Amino acid sequence: MKRLGQWLLRVVLAFDWPLLCILVLMGVLGLVIMQSAVGGTDWRFADQARNFALAFFAMWVVALTPPKFLMRLTPLLYLFGVVLLLGVEFFGETSKGATRWLDLGIVRIQPSEMLKITVPMMLAWYFHRKEGKFGFLDFIVAGILLAIPFVLIVKQPDLGTALLVLMSGFFVMYFAGLSFKLLVPAGIALVVGLSALIYFEHDICQPGLDWVVLHEYQKNRVCTLLDPSSDPLGKGFHTIQSMIAIGSGGVYGKGYMEGTQTHLDFIPERTTDFIFAVYAEEFGLYGGILMLVLYFLLIGRGLFISAWATTQYGRLLAGAMAMMFFVYVFVNIGMVTGILPVVGVPLPFMSYGGTALLTLGVASGLLMSISRHRAQLAR
Incomplete structure (x- = not known):
């Protein structure tokens, strides 16, 4: 009792x-x-x-589970997640035009979901190890740790999950002390890009125009956002x-x-x-x-x-x-x-x-x- x-x-x-x-x-x-x-x-x-x-x-x-134990596991969990993403890249199953799943025999998994958790864990572990004494180079290393899974997930393609992984990692870097001044150029570039996208919508949303950096379905989603009535029964x-x-x-x-x-x-x-x-x-x-x-x-x-x-x-x-x-x-x-x-x-x-x-x-x-x-x- x-x-x-x-x-x-x-x-x-x-x-x-x-x-x-x-x-x-x-x-x-x-x-x-x-x-x-x-x-x-x-x-x-x-x-x-x-x-x-x-x-x-x-x-x-x-x-x-004590956070101390989680900290010890963090690098292994991150590495395991990246290995699974590489497994998807080379051996993944394709469904509806996307290769996001990995068949392990007894279970079929989507490894990108795991990275939503393990990426911020890894970046938190990295900055914790620095004990508050980190500079610009450390943020570069953290950016690389974030970029590896982000690129692998974008290639599947799975833009939604990639966005969540990117933002969760970004917030760790921001809370760790990433200078707000470094975000100003990115903010200006975003505003300029969105303004150009809206202004040149008619020209860049023409059928057959390749956006290079985005898949065709991703381009269609952006163009549909700008003008949903262009294809009301379709996209x-x-x-x-x-x-x-x-x-x-x-x-x-x-x-x-x-x-x-x-x-x-x-x-x-x-x-x-x-x-x-x-x-x-x-x-x-x-x-x-x-x-x-x-x-x-x-x-x-x-x-x-x-x-x-x-x-x-x-x-x-x-x-x-x-x-x-x-x-x-x-x-x-x-x-x-x-x-x-x-x-x-x-x-x-x-x-x-x-x-x-x-x-x-x-x-x-x-x-x-x-x-x-x-x-x-x-x-």
């Missing part, structure tokens, strides 16, 4: 309870909207419930229908399971990338604000854990995990509302998908581990 009590105490102490409460609310909301998105009879609802259970278990296991169909669904929800929404765009099958990928359109149609503006508040609390709690971490490793990794959630939300809602290209980024804890939920569960577990062990980590 005493051992059972000690085990239960360990389970309870493993969690950061404010973070857990936010995640439970988001999990319940995710299952509620998934029930509507699948129409109440689809097998994907039961599958998603199982995915949540697996993600919760992964979160708990990681939360129990622009996703964006147009999701915007109609969001607009038709109005202030109060049409009501749970009453969304016409959803249940008449006008919203493609409504259980995955475009699930926010389902939610906004049924719950309206107020429902959308409620969801954004939950995400704000999630990200805020992650940044709070980062601020209170007692080591460089914990501070950088927690900050990167929190900002990774932000990038997920910003990119997904941006592409569903028509202000960003469609890049296949799921909405955290809402979109259907076991691999993505497992990644989010591990990220949440890392935050809990850093929160729980900060006193032990400092000694």
Whole structure:
């Protein structure tokens, strides 16, 4: 009985309870909207419930793991992830024009998902080893560590995952002390590039024009963003229908399971990338604000854990995990509302998908581990 009590105490102490409460609310909301998105009879609802259970278990296991142990494993995890990406490059399976999967015999995996976690872990480990004494050359080395998996993922091609890996690594470098002055030229170049893209849209979006740096489907997504009405029944169909669904929800929404765009099958990928359109149609503006508040609390709690971490490793990794959630939300809602290209980024804890939920569960577990062990980590 005493051992059972000690085990239960360990389970309870493993969690950061404010973070857990936010995640439970988001999990319940995710299952509620998934029930509507699948129409109440689809097998994907039961599958998603199982995915949540697996993600919760992964979160708990990681939360129990001391950050010191994670630090020792970090270089091996990063190297293992890069090796798997190389395996995809040479031996990967191709589906729908993309080579993103690796068949290991007993299981088929998508290694790029793993790099969303291991890249920020590796960069946090690298800067932690420098003990705050690093210069410009160290940021160059960190940039190389980030660029290797980024390039391999872009080649698959998987621009959405590559973007998430890039941003999670960038936030580690920024929190480590990357000078804001170095970001100004990049910001200016981005503004100039976007302005040129909009101004010369008619010329550069002509059929047959090769953009060289982007695949044809990626070029089509950018051009569709600039003018969805150019192909309303083809490339622009996703964006147009999701915007109609969001607009038709109005202030109060049409009501749970009453969304016409959803249940008449006008919203493609409504259980995955475009699930926010389902939610906004049924719950309206107020429902959308409620969801954004939950995400704000999630990200805020992650940044709070980062601020209170007692080591460089914990501070950088927690900050990167929190900002990774932000990038997920910003990119997904941006592409569903028509202000960003469609890049296949799921909405955290809402979109259907076991691999993505497992990644989010591990990220949440890392935050809990850093929160729980900060006193032990400092000694």
